[in-house]
Amino acid sequence: MGKMDRQLHLKPAALATWLEVAHQLADASGPVIMPFFRKRMRIENKAGIGAFDPVTAADKAAETIIRKTIAVQFPDHGVIGEEFADTAGTSPYTWVIDPIDGTRAFMSGMPLWGTLIGLMYDHHPIVGMMDQPYTRERFWGTAKGAFGRSVSGEIRRIKTRPTTTLTDAVLMSTSPDLFKPGTERRRFEAVSKVARMTRYGGDCYAYCMLASGHVDIVVEAGLKIFDIVPLIPIIEAAGGIVTDWTGAPATGGGRIVAAGNRALHAEVLERLSA
Amino acid sequence: MGKMDRQLHLKPAALATWLEVAHQLADASGPVIMPFFRKRMRIENKAGIGAFDPVTAADKAAETIIRKTIAVQFPDHGVIGEEFADTAGTSPYTWVIDPIDGTRAFMSGMPLWGTLIGLMYDHHPIVGMMDQPYTRERFWGTAKGAFGRSVSGEIRRIKTRPTTTLTDAVLMSTSPDLFKPGTERRRFEAVSKVARMTRYGGDCYAYCMLASGHVDIVVEAGLKIFDIVPLIPIIEAAGGIVTDWTGAPATGGGRIVAAGNRALHAEVLERLSA
Numbered sequence: 001m002g003k004m005d006r007q008l009h010l011k012p013a014a015l016a017t018w019l020e021v022a023h024q025l026a027d028a029s030g031p032v033i034m035p036f037f038r039k040r041m042r043i044e045n046k047a048g049i050g051a052f053d054p055v056t057a058a059d060k061a062a063e064t065i066i067r068k069t070i071a072v073q074f075p076d077h078g079v080i081g082e083e084f085a086d087t088a089g090t091s092p093y094t095w096v097i098d099p100i101d102g103t104r105a106f107m108s109g110m111p112l113w114g115t116l117i118g119l120m121y122d123h124h125p126i127v128g129m130m131d132q133p134y135t136r137e138r139f140w141g142t143a144k145g146a147f148g149r150s151v152s153g154e155i156r157r158i159k160t161r162p163t164t165t166l167t168d169a170v171l172m173s174t175s176p177d178l179f180k181p182g183t184e185r186r187r188f189e190a191v192s193k194v195a196r197m198t199r200y201g202g203d204c205y206a207y208c209m210l211a212s213g214h215v216d217i218v219v220e221a222g223l224k225i226f227d228i229v230p231l232i233p234i235i236e237a238a239g240g241i242v243t244d245w246t247g248a249p250a251t252g253g254g255r256i257v258a259a260g261n262r263a264l265h266a267e268v269l270e271r272l273s274a
Numbered sequence: 275m276g277k278m279d280r281q282l283h284l285k286p287a288a289l290a291t292w293l294e295v296a297h298q299l300a301d302a303s304g305p306v307i308m309p310f311f312r313k314r315m316r317i318e319n320k321a322g323i324g325a326f327d328p329v330t331a332a333d334k335a336a337e338t339i340i341r342k343t344i345a346v347q348f349p350d351h352g353v354i355g356e357e358f359a360d361t362a363g364t365s366p367y368t369w370v371i372d373p374i375d376g377t378r379a380f381m382s383g384m385p386l387w388g389t390l391i392g393l394m395y396d397h398h399p400i401v402g403m404m405d406q407p408y409t410r411e412r413f414w415g416t417a418k419g420a421f422g423r424s425v426s427g428e429i430r431r432i433k434t435r436p437t438t439t440l441t442d443a444v445l446m447s448t449s450p451d452l453f454k455p456g457t458e459r460r461r462f463e464a465v466s467k468v469a470r471m472t473r474y475g476g477d478c479y480a481y482c483m484l485a486s487g488h489v490d491i492v493v494e495a496g497l498k499i500f501d502i503v504p505l506i507p508i509i510e511a512a513g514g515i516v517t518d519w520t521g522a523p524a525t526g527g528g529r530i531v532a533a534g535n536r537a538l539h540a541e542v543l544e545r546l547s548a
Contacts, residue, residue: 038488108444108473108480109488111385111409111425135385135409135425151385151409151425170382175474176450199382200449201475206382214312214383 118230392504
């Protein structure tokens with residue numbers, strides 16, 4: 001279970017409590033976001049002319065309700081979120097929130113965006129959740145396991161699949177445009193060319209499909225920490241590995257590679273760092 | 275409504291009947307496909323070593339039940355489908371079926387594939403349907419309008435949005451790898467560079483989001499006729515335009531461009547044929 005081993009001093013009861021809080025936060029944010037999904041809305045462009053990094057009213061509204069809930073119940077917890085300044089905590093606990101991961105998917109009406117809710121203890125992710133309020137799917141992970149809830153409401157333990165060679169692997173990435181032309185893009189292409197199949201357009205959903213054993217590798221670049229931290233416990237508890245392209249912890253964001261198992265991760269890492 | 279005008283000699287009652295048949299075919303195929311979705315399965319590789327064009331047991335099972343239903347109820351109708359040889363009819367009616375459009379999405383666990391069911395009268399598409407049995411979404415169109423059913427079961431009339439310039443447009447395409455390196459890829463990139471945003475990974479779902487007013491343009495290449503014919507009535511009844519890159523009817527497949535309105539279609543066509 002990798003990095004989660006270090007948190008064994010956390011009592012299981014505490015972990016169950018934090019997971020329950022994550023569920024409550026997702027239960028609260030979904031209904032705030034949904035009135036905006038597939039509606040015509042004003043899109044703010046926070047990156048200015050030329051770039052395109054949309055942030056929607058839904059994004060802000062959802063992060064606001066999540067932050068408010070945490071501040072009331074756990075005033076000593078820190079919060080790192082996409083839309084507002086970091087809140088420093090006075091305890092080892094920090095929530096990491098991306099209210100709408102995949103704003104481009106959201107804007108295109110595609111149901112592949114998600115609300116990401118993670119909890120770090122002393123800088124180690126211990127609870128992770130991805131909530132998709134349109135399809136009502138939800139994925140979560142802790143040291144006690146990874147689980148997925150389907151459209152029909154069925155909850156199942158999820159695990160990665162044992163594909164061990166890149167030539168047999170299904171690779172996903174949100175877009176080839178994530179990779180800067182030059183070395184970064186060439187390295188991605190070196191992996192993509194060997195993989196059995198490459199599929200674009202995943203966002204957080206792709207990592208959940210990796211954790212569920214339908215996708216073998218996700219390779220991305222330019223991720224913020226709130227784009228990846230809440231997904232780490234889901235991937236690791238399902239049996240997967242997620243790091244940056246040098247093999248360092250994924251908690252820093254940036255260039256990320258996730259794989260369903262250690263052998264495949266090692267093979268991909270070699271090509272990404274070549 | 276473009277090509278659908280020519281079918282005005284069809285009695286409305288007949289059109290309603292054919293739409294009802296399409297719903298029955300989707301109701302029958304969904305339960306046949308679902309046991310295979312997100313399950314581990316044997317993937318046949320019909321394109322041989324080197325290429326990758328998976329065809330699943332689900333694909334064949336669904337097309338079999340659809341063909342059987344049509345053969346029993348309407349033995350004089352023709353059927354064109356992905357998995358089996360064409361069945362010639364003795365009437366002007368031909369069904370065009372793609373049991374799983376987006377087999378790569380299906381294999382990755384992504385809920386963006388769909389069962390496409392279309393009916394042509396005298397070579398003109400008059401009924402079109404896209405069914406997504408995992409999310410329970412369904413989209414359909416006839417000369418009487420285009421409609422969408424959401425995850426929650428709500429049915430609404432859908433229409434394209436009025437974005438008229440490419441710089442404001444959301445562009446979708448299943449993958450940049452659809453386009454052959456050289457002229458074909460350069461033309462797609464000429465459109466993509468000017469568009470406000472490009473999103474990959476759509477398959478049939480992208481055309482339904484265009485018909486629903488969330489996406490403005492879909493550009494693809496290498497489509498078979500069953501990949502596009504069942505989507506034409508949905509797009510056209512919602513107010514959109516779909517042709518090949520030369521402006522000829524989309525019923526032949528190949529290089530396809532769909533847009534939410536005539537002005538945008540004209541602008542994109544100019545760049546694709548330059």
